[in-house]
Amino acid sequence: MxxxxxxxxxMFSFAAFSPAAMAAPEKKEKEKTELSPxxxxxxxxxxxxxxxxxxxxxxxxxxDEIKDxxxxxxGMKKEAKTMGGGVYLSVGAIIIILLILILVT
Incomplete structure (x- = not known):
């Protein structure tokens, strides 16, 4: 088992990372959203x-003060994310997910 x-x-790790490695690099110009003053x-x-x-x-x-x-x-982090936009998945999160998959056995 x-x-x-x-x-x-x-196989999951190969399937997750190999398409990105094999793909031809595309030059995408990121649209920078202009922030209002x-x-x-x-x-x-x-x-x-x-x-x-x-x-x-x-x-x-x-x-209680530390909790506040x-x-x-x-709250400030959420507000800053909504201004900047984007979704990120850190390398640490990916490693943790893989470790959980391995340790479940």
Whole structure:
């Protein structure tokens, strides 16, 4: 049974990555969306606030304060994503998915 799962995992990885490797490189010009001055100002505010949060000392904060800061960061992240657009799948996420497939056996 393990051999079958390993075989399927390897075949899945080959099937997922080989079409991209074999395809001829296409030069696509990405359409850059122009941000309005209001959106640029908001994005600058978000970046400044993130830098402030990075500089904070969390050891002196209570759990509720830390939770509030975390929720604020999540909200700002969602807002920044909607301005920039795009969907990304990190390499770490792909590795985790493959490890889960292997460890399920």
């Amino acid at each position: 393990k051999k079958v799962v390993y075989f399927l995992a390897v 209001e959106e640029e100002a908001r994005l600058t505010e978000i970046n400044d606030r993130v830098e402030e949060i990075k500089a904070m000392d969390f050891s002196e904060m209570s759990k 800061v975390r929720e604020e960061l999540r």
